[in-house]
Amino acid sequence: MFWKLYLTALVIFMLIDMFWLGLVAKNFYQQQLGFLMKAKANLLAALIFYFVFMFGLVVFVIVPGVAKESVTDVIMYGALFGLVGYSTYDLSNLATLKNWPVLVTLVDMLWGTMASSLVALLTCLIALKFF
Numbered sequence: 001m002f003w004k005l006y007l008t009a010l011v012i013f014m015l016i017d018m019f020w021l022g023l024v025a026k027n028f029y030q031q032q033l034g035f036l037m038k039a040k041a042n043l044l045a046a047l048i049f050y051f052v053f054m055f056g057l058v059v060f061v062i063v064p065g066v067a068k069e070s071v072t073d074v075i076m077y078g079a080l081f082g083l084v085g086y087s088t089y090d091l092s093n094l095a096t097l098k099n100w101p102v103l104v105t106l107v108d109m110l111w112g113t114m115a116s117s118l119v120a121l122l123t124c125l126i127a128l129k130f131f
Helices: 002-024 026-033 043-068 071-096 102-130
Strands: none
Touching: 002 026, 002 043, 002 102, 026 102, 043 071, 043 102, 071 102
16 A cells, blocks of 8 residues: 555656646746756756655655544644754755755745645545545
């Protein structure tokens, strides 16, 4: 069951995040962080982030939520997990990098919170219906 949950969450998160980064917020990040951005993203590093972050989301949020059949827990703890994860990155950058935009920190933390909660919810609903 773990691997079904993991693969489901991974696919959902990658699709949602690609939509966010590739379409919705592409210009925002370019305008705010263009001075730091590479011409080509490091895809290996991005994949490792997806694999590790989804592992944590599944272990700490989705598996317990599915076991309890609690959509409410999955939504709340998914949001908290996303907030903690994205805050770690964004607040560390704000603390240590010159000219790191506060707006990026706020938008990114909000995105991580919402995306993690949504991925956890969708994965849980799929699991409860099909697994």
